[in-house]
Each structure stands twice: as structure tokens, then as C-alpha cells.
Amino acid sequence: MSPESIIRRPIVLTEKANRLREKTNQYAFEVARAATKTSIKEAVQKLFNVKVESVNTMVYRGKDRRMGRGYAKMQNWKKAVVTLKEGDSIDFFAETES
Amino acid sequence: MQISTNRISPVMMELSVEVPADTVKTELEKAYNTLSKKAHVKGFRPGKTPRDVLRRLFGPQVQNDVVNSLVNDTLPRALTEKNLIAVSQPVVEPGRLEATTTFAYKARFEVQPDIEDVKYEGFELFRPKVEVDEKAVEAELERIRTAHSTLKAPEPARAAKANDVVTLDFTLSIDGAEVKDGGGQGVQIEVGAGQALPELDAALAGKNVGDTFTADAKFADDHPKAEFRGKTGSFKVTITEVKEKVLPALDDELAKDVGNFQTLVELRANVHSQLEKIAKDRSETVVAEQIVTKLNDNNPCDVPPSLVEQQARLMEQEVAMSARRLGQRFTKESLEALQKQIRVDAERKVRAGLLMAAIAKKNEFKVTDEDLEKGMQELAAETGKNIAKLRVEYREKAKRDILIGMILEDKILDFLESKSKIVDGDPPKADDAAAKEETK
Numbered sequence: 001m002s003p004e005s006i007i008r009r010p011i012v013l014t015e016k017a018n019r020l021r022e023k024t025n026q027y028a029f030e031v032a033r034a035a036t037k038t039s040i041k042e043a044v045q046k047l048f049n050v051k052v053e054s055v056n057t058m059v060y061r062g063k064d065r066r067m068g069r070g071y072a073k074m075q076n077w078k079k080a081v082v083t084l085k086e087g088d089s090i091d092f093f094a095e096t097e098s
Numbered sequence: 099m100q101i102s103t104n105r106i107s108p109v110m111m112e113l114s115v116e117v118p119a120d121t122v123k124t125e126l127e128k129a130y131n132t133l134s135k136k137a138h139v140k141g142f143r144p145g146k147t148p149r150d151v152l153r154r155l156f157g158p159q160v161q162n163d164v165v166n167s168l169v170n171d172t173l174p175r176a177l178t179e180k181n182l183i184a185v186s187q188p189v190v191e192p193g194r195l196e197a198t199t200t201f202a203y204k205a206r207f208e209v210q211p212d213i214e215d216v217k218y219e220g221f222e223l224f225r226p227k228v229e230v231d232e233k234a235v236e237a238e239l240e241r242i243r244t245a246h247s248t249l250k251a252p253e254p255a256r257a258a259k260a261n262d263v264v265t266l267d268f269t270l271s272i273d274g275a276e277v278k279d280g281g282g283q284g285v286q287i288e289v290g291a292g293q294a295l296p297e298l299d300a301a302l303a304g305k306n307v308g309d310t311f312t313a314d315a316k317f318a319d320d321h322p323k324a325e326f327r328g329k330t331g332s333f334k335v336t337i338t339e340v341k342e343k344v345l346p347a348l349d350d351e352l353a354k355d356v357g358n359f360q361t362l363v364e365l366r367a368n369v370h371s372q373l374e375k376i377a378k379d380r381s382e383t384v385v386a387e388q389i390v391t392k393l394n395d396n397n398p399c400d401v402p403p404s405l406v407e408q409q410a411r412l413m414e415q416e417v418a419m420s421a422r423r424l425g426q427r428f429t430k431e432s433l434e435a436l437q438k439q440i441r442v443d444a445e446r447k448v449r450a451g452l453l454m455a456a457i458a459k460k461n462e463f464k465v466t467d468e469d470l471e472k473g474m475q476e477l478a479a480e481t482g483k484n485i486a487k488l489r490v491e492y493r494e495k496a497k498r499d500i501l502i503g504m505i506l507e508d509k510i511l512d513f514l515e516s517k518s519k520i521v522d523g524d525p526p527k528a529d530d531a532a533a534k535e536e537t538k
Contacts, residue, residue: 013141
């Protein structure tokens, strides 16, 4: 799997992600279900040019959404919280701005 | 706060203001604090959005707000500090706003020019004589008689002639087709007074009660109704009444009818004094206009365009109002010419006003309480209002200021008149003056 397909999107605009980033230099991403901690580590290091210390992953259960009379289950998805080496950082806004 | 001024032209000022860094910082801080409480950003509870996220999302908007509030806050203070009065809305050119440095901006606005030296002595002014012609009095009395005339059917009945009032029913057709709502019943027309279309008016003379006839009349090319323009209308008229005007005799009875008079002598005296007053007012106006012209000619100075604009707009409104009252309409060309003329007049008026203000300042004219009292008494005599009521009315500041302005203007005009050579007689024709100006 290519790094681009492993890292789906960064999770930036939430209070929790914000807190992790500021306090412990951790960054959150939505990643592919099939991605492993090792592959995530490699992908982040390659894409953002930083050193990754550790990766925690978790699978979020898809929520039930109403579709007319019945319910539809949203896809399960995997979140990865990546701890960077001290001093490294990723500026998500800089990329979107230019 | 650092302020420096730069006079671009006699009526234009540029003010450069530098706001210290800590003021900028607190102002920015304040703006973000209030914003953070109100802003709803997805992913964050209200008030929990971090500062840098807010800055990314709302930065330009907050910057604008802060610039505005800084300018609104500091500009009036800068103006008072430098003792300047802006007569136009300042145009602000803001510099860059950053949280850590000073914020500088430039404001450009119009000011009243510094007029130090006004030439106002030795003007040659013409004062038209105040005379009331006995003929004018007679004419006015005649007008009063006509206004109090009664209508009466002539005995014996005769054909209508000029100045008779004819009552008629009519229908109107254009191009052979009758115009709906184009007719009328019991319409009163004074023969020969130009109340009807000329052809119709002419046809009325010599007609008797009960006569029915048809008259063709052409409508004007600029008739308000488009379908009538330039068309020839055929009026079918039936005369129902012919009445002549009976003028009341010029005697004491008429005087009593007119109003508060007992005898004709009193009425005549009143007419005389009123005409005299009109003539006197006109003569004063002529003198005042000459002063304005002379001041303008002798003291060329720049005037703030915005003041001229204001004055011109006021004058335009007046003209438009009187035109509407008289039922005049303007073509595009005449309107443009008029606007141009108004601009010129407005500039003269504004300049004269500024010059007079400068004169008043130099000679330290002041309106005292006695002047006010005298002015109010005059006003009471003019309007017939109770003096005590007026006193209460003019306790209001805005109204009082207007009165003070009027009195001050009178005083300055009197002063200028006393410094001028006054020649009795009509001023030389305006055409000559205009011709002279052209040769210049």
C-alpha cells in the first residue's frame, strides 16, 4: 500500500486532537482499515518528513444513521494517534494555505 | 500615540497617526476574546476554540474590525489634539496591523482654509431706492377686488365674452373615437384666461347659454399623457351657464371684507406698507448679494469641495421643490445647465460664508443676550407669535443656534455695509458684469 492510501486524512479541527497536538506532540489521522502500526509509521515519516516514536491505533465502530424507516450502519474506520519525536511538528495549515 | 499633520492643499489635510504596540495588542486580544465566545466551530465547544484556529478562520475579518475600532477610537482624539475640524468624511488608508508592532494609518480629509486676511473695506455697493409706486398700490387693490369678485348671470342674457366664467359639459374625441373619461360636466372656465386650450378658449367667446358646438384643439407635444401628445382633439361642448364677474366697489365695505380693517384708507395704508416692506427686503437682498459677490471677487481662496457639494445639494432641493410647485419640467440639457449654475453659486456662497466667519472671528463679533432678545422680538412681530412662547421655543439648543447664526450674519452684513461706500440707485446690470468677466 502506498503512503497516500494509508493516510486518509489528518484530524485537526477537534478539541481532543488539538489537546494531543499541543500537550504531547501527538497527531491524529484517519487511516485505512488494513493499515498496520508499522506501515502507518513509515507512511507518516515519508509524507511529512518527520521522525515517528510510536503509533497507537483504534477502530471506531460506524454509527447507525437513519435512512427513511430503517437504519444504515456507517463504515467502521481506523484512527491512528502518532507520537512524533520531540521537536518535530506537522503544519497542516501551511499546506492548504499555499 | 504619535500624530503628524501634512497640509496637501489649503483645504486638504493628511493626518498620520501611529498607535502604540500595546494598544494594538490589547485591542486584538479583546477582539479574539469576544469572538471566541461567540464563534461556533465544528469540533469545538463554544469558547474552547484555540486562538490559532480562530486566527486561521477569521483572521482578515478580525483585522478589519480592529483597524476600524482603532481608527474610530484614535482619529477623533487626534483631531482634537491637533485642533482640527474635518468638514468631510475622512478617507482612511490603514497600514499593516500586526500584534507585535505599532499600527500606523493615514487619514485624509477636508478642512476649512485658514483665512487670515480678508479684504472687505471700501466696496462700492449700490442700494436700490425703496419706493412704493402709487400705481403698484392701485394694482394691488385691483387684485384684491378681483379676488373678492362674485359671479352673476348677466341681465339680460348675452353671449360670453372675455373674463366671463362659462360653465360647460363636454366630451372629447381623438381621431374620431371618443376618449373614455376625457369629458367633463359642469366645468368652469374663465374665457380668455388661458385655462383651456387656446383654440377651445377662442371658440367659447360669443357663445350663448344652451349652445352646442364642436371645437378642434391641438394638444401640446409634451402633454403629460402620451396618447394625447401632438394629437388634435375634437371637443363637443354644451354651454350651460354664462356668468360675468362682478367686482366689488372699492370702498370701506371691501376693506372690512378683506380683514382687520375698518376703512378703505386703512386698507390702502396697509397695502402701501406691505409693498414698502417687500421693496425694502428686496433692496437689502440686493445689497447682501453684492457683498457676497465683492467678497468673492476680492478674496480668492480655496473652498472645501464637500461643503460646496452640501450647499449645492441643498440649493438643488430648493429649486426642485419650487419647480414642482410651479409645475415646471426640465429637459436634460436645461437640468445640466442648471446644476452647473448651482455649483458655481454654491461655491460663491460657501466662500462668502467662510470669509464672513473669518471676519467675525477677527473682529470678535458675539451675539449677546440682548441681541437674542431683540431678534426674538422681531421674530414675534413678523410671525405674530407670542413672545413668551417664542422664548420657550428658542431655549432648545438647535433652534437657538440657528437664530444666533442669523443674527450674527445680520451683524456682519451691517458691519460690511458700514465699511463700504453705498451709492443709492440700482446696481449696474448683471449682463455688464458678466460681459466684463468674460473679457477678463
